Amino acid sequence: MWHSFSVRNPGLSRVLFFVSRTSLDATGDLEYGFFSATTAPVRHTGSLAGILLDPAVAESFPVIVTVRNPSIVFDGEFLDRLKAALDSLEALGDGWSVATPHGLSRNGEVVSSVYSAVSPALPTMRSAQPVVDVAADLLVINGAFIDALRAGHVTFADACLEQALLIRGYLDGRVGVFLPGLAVPMTGPFLAWAGPSASDGLDAAFGKALGDDALPGLFGPVRFGKASPASPPGANQAYFADLVAGAIRHHCPPLSLSLVTRTRFNRPHLLNRMLTSVTRSRVDGTAVEVVLSTDIATREAQEQFRALKKLFPSIDLRLQINERHEHSRIGNLLGGIAAATRDFVAFVDDDDYVDLAAFGEIALATFMGTQPLVLMANVVHEEEWSSTPSGRYVLARSTTKHTYPPGGWRSMFNGVNQLPISAMIMPRATLQRRLEAFEFRHDLSEDYILILLLLTDPALPPIAEVPSTFVHISSRVGQDNTITMTDRRPWVQDITCFLADLLGDSAVAGPGVWQFLRGLTEQSRTPREDLVQRNLQEVVLRQRRDIGLLTREIRRLTDLLGAQE
């Protein structure tokens, strides 16, 4: 049985509620406060889809709240939270379809501010997020969107109404959004809507536009038409992802990013490749600058820089010369950060390169102006370059070796760095504030320390874990890169000293925080095992090389002994 009513609240008079309950009598109950503020309810027979979309039945309201799950509790502060949530939606103008307290993010992460007694979980996302699936339990719907559907005589099956509204919204360029402020208590389980009638309904509504395919859903993939449970993602899924991205893009500020690249200009073909990737990856409206941070001689650096400006006229290049007596990785890093001027800062080594879709993806992480700490995947490629007689370089071979997923940050406190430095895209203000709290007195493994420093920031911004790739890391066996250097003693030395600074007397985080983080890591073995697995091949290779060196040494000593005898 559906009841509709509005509430006598000055800020919420434009909201129409549809609540599915057998009775609305809450006299003496903790929900009494809420229900005593409602207007006289109207009873409806029939399905919610029929009531909402039938122009003859429903009234026009700017905002509609549907509550399908009877176990949702309207606590005394619910209306205040709802009002705040609706206020935050104003930033989207008319460009939204539905808002939810429980949805699925584009990254496949469940974002929720519903506390269910049956499946309790902590809310983890504190900023608004676009979603690709919504729970049916409670939904806020844009009234203008419903009016447009009614005008177009659009109907949906009730079994899939909420998902259909979301998908239709994206087809119309409207975003579906998770609002953490819509938090609600719930005594029962979430309503799982999946099933044949829901799939049939979606197929009838969208089969023509989306074909036989599967879309991501809160309760497993949502399938249309003839898509089987094992069907691989089809082209239409990518098409839907593009639709979603297109709708979100309207509500993301233009990307403003500084890429800090430490370079000594000694491998120009790789630096050129990196700058080419930046040129290629730009999307309209992005303000991306590349800060080339170096400590080579000033005149030489300036000459190199002038030549690069001619080769790459489309990108904003800056030169930062760090005048030091000796080469310093950390010196160039800090110098580059100091020279950066954009809202976000990221690091790309001069032998690596930016993924084609990276800037677009980072921009999407700033939905509704959020300034998150963005973490993205990095992919390592083993490369072989050949130089031709005319002096040009050709990428003769490139093999993907392994990927650092952005989720590596979750197990960063077990003593092993799980992310390369180029996995992070940081709000510049946060980064600079954090750098002021710590003195980088050493040089190697500065990436790990920087990540730990950020993650222990009491004012850490929301973390946006973006599974797509930001940077491709180049590994060249036997060539000029540090990844394959065999003597790791300098790294171990510096990391020990760094950690002593970070965990010792410094005031960057209290000892309790470190215990807490360490404790969390010990609970979760899997990421560590994952890392071991990922690096197993490298370890084996390294050991083989060591065995080879030892064998050679034994042979040399044996020969020496033989000669002496």
Add this chain to the structure above:
Amino acid sequence: MRIAIYTSCAANYLAKALALAEGLKRNSPGATLTLCLCDCWPASVDPSAAEAFAAVWSPEDLGFDKGWIFQHNVMELCTAVKGRGLVRLMQENPDADLYLYLDPDVYVYNDLAPIVDYMGEAEIGLVPHILSPEESDIGVQLTEMSVTEHGIYNLGHLAIRPGENARRFAAWWAARLDRYCFDDKEAGLFTDQRWVDLAPAIFDGVKVLRVPNLDVASWNLFGREIRQKKAGNERSFTVSGWPLLTYHFSGTGPTGTHRRVREIFDPGNGATAEIERLYEQRIAKHGQAYLSRTPPLWDSFDNGKPIPAEARKLYRRHPDLQNAFSDPYLTENDSYYSWLTQNRPALMSAIRLSPPRARQAFQELFDEQFYLASHPDASEAVGTGKFANALDHYIRIGSRLNYDPNEFFVSTYYRERAKHHDSYLLESGRYSIERTLLWHYLTVGLANGVEPIEFFDSNWYLREHADLEVAFRIGQLTVPLAHYLHFGAHENRNPGPGFNATRYLSDVPEARRLVESRRARGAFGAFVRLGNVEGRVNAPGNG
């Protein structure tokens, strides 16, 4: 100067053709562009967009009937109409100073009038794929070898000046394309392109346009110096000092091969990257994301079912079928479709795998243990570190040597039967899984009913075992052969209608011994081990 240009495409390239028209209007305003649209006008594109073209011709407008269209896949069709298109373009634009064919994925950056100067007195201007020798081995493999295979001149560009030689060339080219415009490299054909290799030998007035600023493409970036003088100005791109006239974005789109090849041969060039970026933005504006997914009209029967390549080839090879079914797209009674369903059921129920499923099936069908045990030289080479593992050996050498990847894949048998089915896929390019016989089976052979071992029939196997058919349909089973290799043979299921496992085991004691001693995968495994299938001999010690 009057320049009459034409291009040809299906709806999936329409966004690119619209971008071509846009670039022409902006940068070479004296030119007109006619579109040969081998498709219907897509509903998602406003019909007024057609005004970007001087005319839009369909294959029917050029005099082709459905029987002729049916013989061509979409690439063949779009190239086969180019001959008659040129003839008609010359007839309808008798006053033009220059006729050009440009592929739809070409973009124009500056006035095309200098092409007339480049041609001098010549009437037929051919643009070579490459202008300088490659200097790296990967360049030789990926570029030079590919050019010798596909044609010396790139027919994404063709320049014609009015004259008798040009008219004779157009008539000859049209006649050849009317009958022989197929992607059949074994027959020496590659659509319209290989034919033109003959032009310098058999026509007067031919000039090879060896200029760096025409038809710049991912395959010829090596040796060209591309620069941009002024950011934001598309006319300011130069190639080895010449103003860029045309850039050919072959492979731009979902497959992204353009970018990948560019990243190999011109990895550190901001100007090339900017050209690529701007082009992708332009085609995106014209609806590339949606249009690129549009299935070509002429690639399916009128009930929407895709036309198997072999059904197309069968029709092409048999004039009696062409006479009997003048409109082979129909699916009603007494149609070519119903004839195929009745007489070539394997073709019509062909199994097609998605790439992820094919990759999974590949893993399931590559039996490393069998491979190393059957090919001692491979085992030794892997043992000494020359190859990373058995799979690496198979990809680099084994497949080409007809080494069998599993017990039920007889490479010699399969290669012989699959040779008429896109076998060029096996022959060119770099070493990769996609160049192996096993991959060919999964992506080409299965779809055409070609099996890798005598007596095995994938379609029959599924039909006969209802449980497997369900498993296959819902994706729990990748391919019938993988099930048979790992389970079916052990369970003594029959591989096809021509082999009865129960009877064989009862009749042949050696087979029973092999099965009982677990030296064979069930009855059919014993049958294979005893050398009863084509391509296998009775191995020593089998009894």
